[in-house]
Amino acid sequence: MLFIPVLQALMPLPRRTDLTREEWKSVTHSDFWIPHAEREKYKRALGALNNGGIPYVITGAYAIYEHTGIYRETKDLDLFVEPGQVVSTMRILRAAGFRTRLVQAHWLAKAELGDHVVDVIFGMGNGLAPVDGDWYRHSRPAILAAHPVRIAPPEELIWHRLFIHERHRQDTADILHLILCRGEQLDWDRLVRKTAGNWPLLLSKLILFPYIYPEARGKIPERIVSRLLEEASADLDRPRTDERMTRGPLVSRFSFSIDVNEWGMRDARQETVAEAEHAPVLREIALADVWDERSRFVLEFLERTADEPRELPE
Numbered sequence: 611m612l613f614i615p616v617l618q619a620l621m622p623l624p625r626r627t628d629l630t631r632e633e634w635k636s637v638t639h640s641d642f643w644i645p646h647a648e649r650e651k652y653k654r655a656l657g658a659l660n661n662g663g664i665p666y667v668i669t670g671a672y673a674i675y676e677h678t679g680i681y682r683e684t685k686d687l688d689l690f691v692e693p694g695q696v697v698s699t700m701r702i703l704r705a706a707g708f709r710t711r712l713v714q715a716h717w718l719a720k721a722e723l724g725d726h727v728v729d730v731i732f733g734m735g736n737g738l739a740p741v742d743g744d745w746y747r748h749s750r751p752a753i754l755a756a757h758p759v760r761i762a763p764p765e766e767l768i769w770h771r772l773f774i775h776e777r778h779r780q781d782t783a784d785i786l787h788l789i790l791c792r793g794e795q796l797d798w799d800r801l802v803r804k805t806a807g808n809w810p811l812l813l814s815k816l817i818l819f820p821y822i823y824p825e826a827r828g829k830i831p832e833r834i835v836s837r838l839l840e841e842a843s844a845d846l847d848r849p850r851t852d853e854r855m856t857r858g859p860l861v862s863r864f865s866f867s868i869d870v871n872e873w874g875m876r877d878a879r880q881e882t883v884a885e886a887e888h889a890p891v892l893r894e895i896a897l898a899d900v901w902d903e904r905s906r907f908v909l910e911f912l913e914r915t916a917d918e919p920r921e922l923p924e
Contacts, residue, residue: 648754651726652687656757658706665698666691667749667762669731670772672702674784676752676761686727692722692739693732693891700900703728711903715896715911717835732895735924736773736860737883738808748797764792772811785815786822793829793871802834810845813838813863882899887911 634910644652659666669674670688675681691699700710700719708721708728717733717740748763768788771781793821803811816835820826857880858866869875886892894914896908904912 616833633801642743644755647724648685648726651723652728652755653757654706654723655687655703655708655721655728656755656759658702659699660757662698662702663697664691664697664702665746665760666695666754667760669762669767670729672754673762673767675786676750677764677767678787680787685725686729686733688729690745692742692746693740693895696730696732696895697898699730700898703730704900704902709902710900711905712896712901712908713734713890713905715908716883716889719895720742733886734770736879738773740886740889744800744804748800764788765797765804768796768801768812768815769804772805772815772859775865777862777865780817780862782815789815789819789829790823790826793826797890798831798834799858802837808860809838809841813842833906846882864894873878887915 648722656752664688668688669690670686671682672686672687689699696719700721701897704710708723711720711722712718712721714735716737717731717735719732721728721730731741732882743763746760748765749760750763768785774781790836792829802809802812804864806857816830816838819830852877854874855876855878856866856869857878858869859877860882863879870877870880893912896904896912
């Protein structure tokens with residue numbers, strides 16, 4: 611890939627003999643290596659979905675590799691589909707021999723074969739947005755496990771990763787690497803529109819970028835930073851209600867659980883998830899006959915929404 615020599619010039623790699631096991635998982639390679647057993651299972655899944663005409667995009671470690679050249683060892687495959695495609699997707703994977711499990715009714719299903727997992731993601735865990743057509747519309751073609759696939763666009767990858775700030779995992783490095791490698795090609799206006807009222811999360815990364823890469827040039831348009839700084843200035847001057855509420859759980863349930871459970875703050879995440887759960891398609895997903903297993907969270911969702919009027923599919 612053309613951008614790998616550029617990255618190596620910017621950030622020379624240590625000698626391979628100096629790398630620890632953990633460092634090996636993040637080194638830039640010339641190819642995306644998948645162990646044979648895992649590869650065969652992914653080939654089975656991707657081939658079945660391609661034959662079934664399912665519109666999906668690849669995200670996760672492979673998408674980051676395609677956009678940045680950074681390789682990370684992974685034991686699962688992340689697919690994003692629109693909510694209306696979930697049942698068809700899982701029906702096809704189940705017919706291909708995978709065990710299907712609905713983990714959360716508003717965003718996550720899994721297809722498992724032995725020790726390997728295909729994560730089928732159709733929304734955000736915090737309930738802010740379902741997967742929409744932009745993920746596929748702006749995707750790019752690639753090959754994974756000998757099958758043609760579509761790779762998630764960098765704008766959506768950045769947007770999605772803005773909300774991952776758990777104590778054990780946060781995606782700041784992925785965001786900054788995407789900007790470093792793809793900044794000149796990004797549709798910044800679309801990214802800002804996607805971020806919408808969550809612009810402080812994007813601004814924080816744009817401010818951090820020149821600290822991490824002080825000599826990088828032309829990666830972020832000045833007008834975008836100026837626009838978001840104007841938003842920040844206006845926000846400083848707006849009147850406050852002093853309401854005890856937190857958006858912390860939108861980015862990390864673990865780190866901000868004390869705000870809700872001990873300090874008694876209103877939980878913005880609880881509200882966004884509850885709002886997301888009103889989408890009729892989610893109950894259709896949860897009641898479909900494609901599941902080998904539904905988690906207790908899904909059963910609780912079905913109980914909570916049992917009295918909501920919906921027209922279910924045949």
